[in-house]
Amino acid sequence: MKKLNTTLIFLFLVGAVAFLAACGGSEPPPPEKPDPITITFVGTDDFAWDPVSASAQSGQEVTVILDNQGALEHNWILASSAVDPATASDADALFGANVGYAQGGETKELTFTAPGPGTYQFICTVAGHASGGMVGTFVVE
Numbered sequence: 001m002k003k004l005n006t007t008l009i010f011l012f013l014v015g016a017v018a019f020l021a022a023c024g025g026s027e028p029p030p031p032e033k034p035d036p037i038t039i040t041f042v043g044t045d046d047f048a049w050d051p052v053s054a055s056a057q058s059g060q061e062v063t064v065i066l067d068n069q070g071a072l073e074h075n076w077i078l079a080s081s082a083v084d085p086a087t088a089s090d091a092d093a094l095f096g097a098n099v100g101y102a103q104g105g106e107t108k109e110l111t112f113t114a115p116g117p118g119t120y121q122f123i124c125t126v127a128g129h130a131s132g133g134m135v136g137t138f139v140v141e
């Protein structure tokens, strides 16, 4: 009987050590990827964006919906804050963030990955529209 108990205790200890080895020393979890977000920008013939500012986290998947509620065509690009909105063109779009041209009443969307932290701007590059007010601030944290 004594021999059996010793054997059981030994087996229990071996099992416990194996269990702790499997659980212990685990690496810290990888940094959590932020959940994707969708932001709708309404453009109108008043050359105004709604909203006029937006934000995302670096590395976040951002879906931009351009909802053109006007009659004129509009587009939406993400550009460096160094770009002069008045002369911005599609070539200023960063990270492939160019939704394209939505005709009056049309909706267009695009998904891109938010770049490194910084302050960017979003611009409608149709001639005269940014000067008229179709420019906003996009902050990446």
Ligand SMILES: [Cu+2]
Pocket: 043, 047, 073, 074, 075, 124, 125, 126, 129, 130, 134
């Ligand atoms: Cu526009």
